[in-house]
Amino acid sequence: MRIAIVTGASSGMGREFVIQLEKCMKTIDEIWVIARREEKLRELKEKFKGIPLKIYSLDLSKKMDVNILSHLLLAEQPEVRLLVQAAGVGYAGSFADRTRQEAEEMVTINNLALVSVTKVVLPYMSCPSNIIMFASASAFAPQKDFAVYAASKAFVLSFARSLNVELTKKRIKVTAVCPGPVATEFLDKCNEGQQEKLMKKLVKVEPEPVVRKALVDAKAGRDISVYGTPMKFVHVISKIIPTGILLRFM
Template identity: 35%
Template structure:
């Protein structure tokens, strides 16, 4: 059974990672139609700037400063919702980060933070918010094209997004009978602060050959994601190039995939 889709009109949304990039864009596109938005991230000034930008819209906007890579930060968001008697009917799990470079040279701290943010926060916030969620409800998880293939030099990130896509597709089936729509959006390369955060302090970058063919603006990624949520579509790949690449990666024989990854990695 597929969910009927989530109606955005008058929604009460929580958006994680709303201080920049895709999260801020989700806030911009929802503000004209939402009843309330809770913007969550670590940087208070950046959250306030997004709130200020949206002050002309009727939606009531709250900023919640929280480090979602920690239990304390996740609990403080839940306490914020309870303290303001906010009963969201839409959770957008968008906060996420990557780390460019080899696994062995990564720091334990950045690796742990990626897992905490990309996997644990997304899972545990969903687990905590679902019982508070009014129906019809929606969960929109931001995964990545990286969820469809292993990525040497971005290994933990790609694996974490494979988790997000798989988890979301399972939940979409589990929650449809409860009138909760779960959609997973898998963007390709999108110009945001993502690369700045993923680069290492020593400047270590990753091989971005071919990304230009797949790049689409954050406005389009978010519009496609929200349209998919409204339709009840469980998984969407914004942009024709990204959709074709995802299909190709999913049907490609694993042996051929490994050979291509070795060839590409060897060129660096």
């Protein structure tokens, strides 16, 4: 049985991935969709009647739930053609003002869970296949008032690029998706209690083209996917302008 696994499938870009896979990945038999909110995953399943969806309500910040995924894979022995890791959280604001729980949640879900899920799924990945991980344009440089999040996404970008080279022999391509602001629940949660910055409002995009580009880039074997001129510009200047100066303006 050939499958795709999508984490963070209950909303935003993970959900959008499932929608687009329905249309473009005809060679898979099932999509395993993972997130905490089961009712949202059920809604998605009811809406789409193409590739069967298997729903797994798991909290990936819990080691026990990642173990459940591991046991499921062991029992079913699927051939994983695509792993999309979209589960993630972000909280804006100064480090001193946010809670310890919020800081720990970012590192746990954005990094620890992402690494653990990769480790658990990798033995079942076929050759060729793809892993798509959500980093962010915040990965390009450290960011004040988004310190933990930007650091967590720099980790994802670094991890994805190294892994892409390591897995070349196995013909497994790893792509880090690095969007700027995207109109999803993420932004509402992230900016809760604070005003959204004008710059972010101006460059905000919908999930659909970001995911479409990510799929094209993954298919082309690129290790990084950056959608839109503003974020491509940010990517380039982050390589040219010294970090100390960037930190003052970003």
